[in-house]
Amino acid sequence: MIRVILPPHLRTLAHIGSEVTLEVEGQATLRSVLDALEARYPMLRGTIRDHVTQQRRPFLRFFACEEDLSHEPPDAPLPDAVVSGKEPLVVLGAIAGG
């Protein structure tokens, strides 16, 4: 069971609370977790990764276990603590404003 925390605007879009839990078949990677997330919440397709290129949107980042995973390869295994559900995978929107 993987825990995922989304930014507030995406929670509103997907009609979900602060955290979602996902069952991911096979190895848990950024790609497989996001695939599972989008399969369950299709309205999120294109909002985290570009629809066509599948690249991470520039103003979003991925964090887990106090580490920035944004530049990790999409098929790299996620940390054990994320796989076990002890720690969440956090999708974070860049802070901007004045």
Add this chain to the structure above:
Amino acid sequence: MSKVRVLVGTRKGAFILTSDGKREKWDVSGPHFAGWEMYHLKGSPADPNRIYASQTSGWFGQIIQRSDDGGKTWHQPGTPPGEPVAPGPPKSESNKFAYDASDESGKPLTTHQWYDGTQHPWEFKRVWHLEPSLKDPDTVYAGVEDAAIFRSTDGGQNWKELPGLRGHGTGPKWQPGAGGMCLHTIILDPSNPQRMYIAISAAGAFRTDDGGKTWKPINRGLKSQYIPDPNAEIGHCVHHIAMNPKRPGVLFMQKHWDVMRSDDAGDNWKEVSGNLPTDFGFAIDVHSHEPETIYVVPIKSDSEHYVHEGKLRVYRSRTGGNEWEALTKGLPQKDCYVNVLRDAMAVDTLDKCGIYFGTSGGQVYASADAGDNWNPIVRDLPAVLSVEVQTLG
């Protein structure tokens, strides 16, 4: 009893303003999609309860929203709210705007001109304008940045590019204006379902006469200071085009500078700026019942982007251009420095014709007497990006 519904897109959400035919007392609902940039909302002429909305974000990309009950509830097409989520492949493609690079399109373009003159790949950024079909509530066109036109025939669930526009031979010479290379205007000809007009900043205006398969530039007569060639086929920064549906061959244009008119479906344009205090601006519209009565909001210049002399004035011409009168009653006449964007003016079809516009200061003004008198419906919304009106009942 007739009713009007004003659809307002702002930098931080959408608002729906409703009133009866007197247009004196208004109900305000919203914000819908709070915190998101709402570039445009527009109702279907064939089914006024059907409204399409473009919800965008620099963070999260493009979302298409649809209402089937006049704006009370919304959902992403193909993903109705409250529907149980199921495992399996995603159902919704409603956010997907993928440029057509197939061999069938004939000319799969990959680059356009960038600000520095180099070639730059086409990259989808957002939907600027949604234009529902005049006859079919499930058919809707989308004008996007980087400039292209898409069509959905299933109520916004799936989108396909009409690649003949981007594949037009001039594509590699198109370049973005300061606001991006956006296709911001789509006009459907009610007398000829095969004919459509579009406009792109800064490529110019185009027309199709075969339902979107092929397009031709219609910019003859436009003069732009920054283009040395006086006969340039493309490159003009057209800000907006308006048409009275009862007289579809006549078009009015607010170009970057210059207000223009065409009496031959865009084949030729002539300037009608006349006595305007400045002919820079964005918004332009035509009276619903008087096809020679047109409205603009002059903006001081392209480096200032606010109204001239601190006065918010709508200018009306009853002669199809050249002779203009300032409409000021009810509008601030000092210390006003707002802008009115290209899609932020609309007209209803009541008698007398109602005129509406929204400002960068968050006001939406309405006139229930064709512009003679104005009142603010709301004063303190986020900056207004678009205003559309539905006349109901």
